[in-house]
Amino acid sequence: xxxxxxxxxxxxxxxxxxxxxxxxxxxxxxxxxxxxxxxxxxxxxxxxxxxxxxxxxxxxxxxxxxxxxxxxxxxxxxxxxxxxxxxxxxxxxxxxxxxxxxxxxxxxxxxxxxxxxxxxxxxxxxxxxxxxxxxxxxxxxxxxxxxxxxxxxxxxxxxxxxxxxxxxxxxxxxxxxxxxxxxxxxxxxxxxxxxxxxxxxxxxxxxxxxxxxxxxxxxxxxxxxxxxxxxxxxxxxxxxxxxxxxxxxxxxxxxxxxxxxxxxxxxxxxxxxxxxxxxxx
Amino acid sequence: xxxxxxxxxxxxxxxxxxxxxxxxxxxxxxxxxxxxxxxxxxxxxxxxxxxxxxxxxxxxxxxxxxxxxxxxxxxxxxxxxxxxxxxxxxxxxxxxxxxxxxxxxxxxxxxxxxxxxxxxxxxxxxxxxxxxxxxxxxxxxxxxxxxxxxxxxxxxxxxxxxxxxxxxxxxxxxxxxxxxxxxxxxxxxxxxxxxxxxxxxxxxxxxxxxxxxxxxxxxxxxxxxxxxxxxxxxxxxxxxxxxxxxxxxxxxxxxxxxxxxxxxxxxxxxxxxxxxxxxxxxxxxxxxxxxxxxxxxxxxxxxxxxxxxxxxxxxx
Ligand SMILES: Nc1ncnc2c1ncn2[C@@H]1O[C@H](COP(=O)(O)OP(=O)(O)OP(=O)(O)O)[C@@H](O)[C@H]1O
Ligand SMILES: [Mg+2]
Numbered sequence: 001x002x003x004x005x006x007x008x009x010x011x012x013x014x015x016x017x018x019x020x021x022x023x024x025x026x027x028x029x030x031x032x033x034x035x036x037x038x039x040x041x042x043x044x045x046x047x048x049x050x051x052x053x054x055x056x057x058x059x060x061x062x063x064x065x066x067x068x069x070x071x072x073x074x075x076x077x078x079x080x081x082x083x084x085x086x087x088x089x090x091x092x093x094x095x096x097x098x099x100x101x102x103x104x105x106x107x108x109x110x111x112x113x114x115x116x117x118x119x120x121x122x123x124x125x126x127x128x129x130x131x132x133x134x135x136x137x138x139x140x141x142x143x144x145x146x147x148x149x150x151x152x153x154x155x156x157x158x159x160x161x162x163x164x165x166x167x168x169x170x171x172x173x174x175x176x177x178x179x180x181x182x183x184x185x186x187x188x189x190x191x192x193x194x195x196x197x198x199x200x201x202x203x204x205x206x207x208x209x210x211x212x213x214x215x216x217x218x219x220x221x222x223x224x225x226x227x228x229x230x231x232x233x234x235x236x237x238x239x240x241x242x243x244x245x246x247x248x249x250x251x252x253x254x255x256x257x258x259x260x261x262x263x264x265x266x267x268x269x270x271x272x273x274x275x276x277x278x279x280x281x
Numbered sequence: 282x283x284x285x286x287x288x289x290x291x292x293x294x295x296x297x298x299x300x301x302x303x304x305x306x307x308x309x310x311x312x313x314x315x316x317x318x319x320x321x322x323x324x325x326x327x328x329x330x331x332x333x334x335x336x337x338x339x340x341x342x343x344x345x346x347x348x349x350x351x352x353x354x355x356x357x358x359x360x361x362x363x364x365x366x367x368x369x370x371x372x373x374x375x376x377x378x379x380x381x382x383x384x385x386x387x388x389x390x391x392x393x394x395x396x397x398x399x400x401x402x403x404x405x406x407x408x409x410x411x412x413x414x415x416x417x418x419x420x421x422x423x424x425x426x427x428x429x430x431x432x433x434x435x436x437x438x439x440x441x442x443x444x445x446x447x448x449x450x451x452x453x454x455x456x457x458x459x460x461x462x463x464x465x466x467x468x469x470x471x472x473x474x475x476x477x478x479x480x481x482x483x484x485x486x487x488x489x490x491x492x493x494x495x496x497x498x499x500x501x502x503x504x505x506x507x508x509x510x511x512x513x514x515x516x517x518x519x520x521x522x523x524x525x526x527x528x529x530x531x532x533x534x535x536x537x538x539x540x541x542x543x544x545x546x547x548x549x550x551x552x553x554x555x556x557x558x559x560x561x562x563x564x565x566x567x568x569x570x571x572x573x574x575x576x577x578x579x580x581x582x583x584x585x586x587x588x589x590x591x592x593x594x595x596x597x
Contacts, residue, residue, distance in 0.1 A: 019375070097337065098427075103387075103388070
């Protein structure tokens with residue numbers, strides 16, 4: 001056999017991920033998102049200094065808590081804007097039909113997209129909040145070990161939240177008939193999960209604080225990935241603040257909450273890849 | 282020829298979308314090196330048929346064999362097929378060069394070929410600009426370049442000349458010819474009959490999901506009821522002189538069934554000593570019109586174009 005024909009072809013997953021990366025990085029949203037993350041990270045970290053006109057960093061628990069009360073809104077929104085057209089966009093452009101005629105599996109297309117979109121979110125999150133971490137390492141009283149472990153878990157849980165919403169966007173993107181509908185559906189879903197759901201949960205807590213309702217609240221919380229995220233970040237720093245601080249003394253430890261978060265990602269990934277596999281042309 | 286040796290073989294292929302029959306008992310056989318023109322009204326099932334051949338649609342009934350492989354939902358081995366879907370618009374943010382490189386990478390084709398095709402399709406000047414700024418025809422050229430990247434064994438083009446300028450269309454058919462000479466089988470779905478007529482080996486005309494006729498032009502013309510037209514100078518005087526000719530005279534020319542052409546020509550030359558005549562065989566367009574005529578009477582879905590008689594009130 002001719003040695004030239006033995007050239008090792010790169011894995012299609014990487015080719016697709018690479019293209020998605022290129023495509024997304026040219027998307028205005030991605031730079032806007034990263035910029036907003038940075039802005040958020042800096043303003044929360046240095047807000048105290050600006051007021052007192054000297055370098056005064058907040059303590060670690062309150063920094064993480066303040067950050068997470070904001071990121072719980074902004075990360076899902078960013079993930080949605082990044083990936084709402086992942087499937088419906090290609091369908092509208094006619095490129096999905098073309099890709100499926102290539103020697104590729106749907107699984108490879110799915111994984112390629114997921115790798116690229118998750119990678120972008122992970123990079124934006126790490127970059128923006130890594131800066132806060134560096135500032136804390138340099139100028140705060142907290143021990144390096146405490147700062148590193150707090151930010152590590154913050155970045156991990158934030159990334160899990162991002163991947164969850166990327167997968168939710170895929171599911172919607174696979175089921176709608178036009179891009180505009182994907183955006184509309186996802187923004188409503190975002191509003192519901194991030195705002196309305198917690199208001200209802202709070203109402204329930206205020207109305208009745210019996211032990212049976214505490215168990216119900218725990219279950220309801222597990223059903224909303226943004227609440228799991230909030231709980232993880234409240235528990236992780238042992239903070240008594242935040243609207244869901246009532247949950248801080250739930251029976252659920254942080255490991256279980258991470259487990260739930262990963263279970264969400266796994267279930268959504270299964271669901272989305274199955275819907276893609278079953279989708280007819 | 283064995284089914285395994287054909288590029289495409291469809292046997293009684295039917296497909297339903299819900300309870301709508303998009304394809305009904307379609308048969309087709311395409312040999313390597315042939316160009317098949319896939320014709321038919323809007324909604325006839327041309328694009329659906331191409332998707333069935335690509336294995337993108339699993340037909341409800343029938344047997345599909347492509348490049349010697351029987352297609353089924355479970356059996357989709359990679360094959361060297363080039364495809365251009367209709368109305369493709371690609372990714373706005375990539376440049377032309379990046380787009381073609383992307384598809385080349387997926388097909389395991391090198392950069393040399395990408396650059397060559399960009400040059401051949403006259404896209405060098407725009408290759409590093411985002412596709413957002415490409416015209417319809419420029420995108421179409423890229424789409425065609427994409428389809429022939431890997432020098433396919435089977436090439437399926439769905440309305441490739443839409444948006445192309447005349448030179449680009451001509452170049453496309455040249456390109457197709459050089460591929461067929463290498464043994465590539467090509468199917469082109471198109472409404473531009475005059476462009477494909479001089480190029481095609483086989484025409485396949487579809488109507489309402491059925492295959493109305495397939496074959497080389499000559500045999501389709503023979504099967505049809507369409508007359509051959511013969512013209513010569515000073516016609517009326519000559520026709521009145523030879524009684525036998527009068528039977529064929531209609532509307533300023535002699536018109537006779539294809540089967541009788543030979544004997545009529547012989548009569549013209551030997552009996553009437555007329556040598557300066559022109560013979561015009563029915564073209565693809567006439568053939569198409571004839572095949573579509575029954576469709577209009579039997580058109581439950583209102584798919585086939587029917588002019589509506591309207592009274593136009595001028596200055597009312
Ligand atoms: N996914 C689908 N679901 C339901 N009906 C469909 C689907 N795809 C095609 N059809 C129907 O099948 C018929 C054939 O469509 P097809 O696209 O194959 O036509 P066509 O011959 O390519 O037409 P055109 O010349 O307009 O491109 C049409 O009536 C169309 O409405
Ligand atoms: Mg079509």
